[in-house]
Amino acid sequence: MNADAIQLVDSFPDAATYRRLRVEAGLSPKTQEAAERGLANTLYGVSLVKAGNVIGMGRVIGDNGTVFVIVDIAVRPDHQGQGQGRRIMAALDAWLRANAPVSAYVMLIADGEARHLYCRFGFVETAPASVSMAYVANGPRGP
Numbered sequence: 001m002n003a004d005a006i007q008l009v010d011s012f013p014d015a016a017t018y019r020r021l022r023v024e025a026g027l028s029p030k031t032q033e034a035a036e037r038g039l040a041n042t043l044y045g046v047s048l049v050k051a052g053n054v055i056g057m058g059r060v061i062g063d064n065g066t067v068f069v070i071v072d073i074a075v076r077p078d079h080q081g082q083g084q085g086r087r088i089m090a091a092l093d094a095w096l097r098a099n100a101p102v103s104a105y106v107m108l109i110a111d112g113e114a115r116h117l118y119c120r121f122g123f124v125e126t127a128p129a130s131v132s133m134a135y136v137a138n139g140p141r142g143p
């Protein structure tokens, strides 16, 4: 096999790899405890693997019936802009098409320009009718 080939694998990285890749991609850090508890509840996840190293990931979480959420989409910076994010989303989209029941709500929070990627898979912005609201546990909260 070509050593430069990037394979899409039908499983999500372990907690340590997940934590490292999030930070490498510029996403917020997660504690080991948060990662271990959270990843155990993944409905479906994929990894992009190059020469044994994980260079991309994405997963679906939710209640597996009414609500599905796409999270942790990340591609290592040295592989961005080469269609790898699209590969991850295509795999998650195929799984959702096969597994999400009619009427289920499929959502995600798009950071910055990543929304261009999600538009390609049929996601539409919910604002102004609905906006996402959030805080980070044990971090600063709004008023």
Ligand SMILES: CC(C)(COP(=O)(O)OP(=O)(O)OC[C@H]1O[C@@H](n2cnc3c(N)ncnc32)[C@H](O)[C@@H]1OP(=O)(O)O)[C@@H](O)C(=O)NCCC(=O)NCCS
Residues within 6 Å of the ligand: 025, 026, 027, 073, 074, 075, 076, 079, 080, 081, 082, 083, 084, 085, 086, 087, 109, 110, 111, 113, 114, 116, 117, 118, 120
């Ligand atoms: C967002 C991210 C996953 C996209 O992965 P990628 O491999 O760079 O994206 P791709 O090369 O597959 O691009 C897919 C499409 O989205 C568009 N796109 C992706 N990122 C973009 C950006 N920053 N600005 C404009 N368009 C962008 C591409 O132009 C491309 O469009 P096309 O289908 O017309 O060619 C990746 O840049 C990343 O990991 N970013 C840091 C972490 C992050 O922000 N994750 C998303 C959290 S919501």
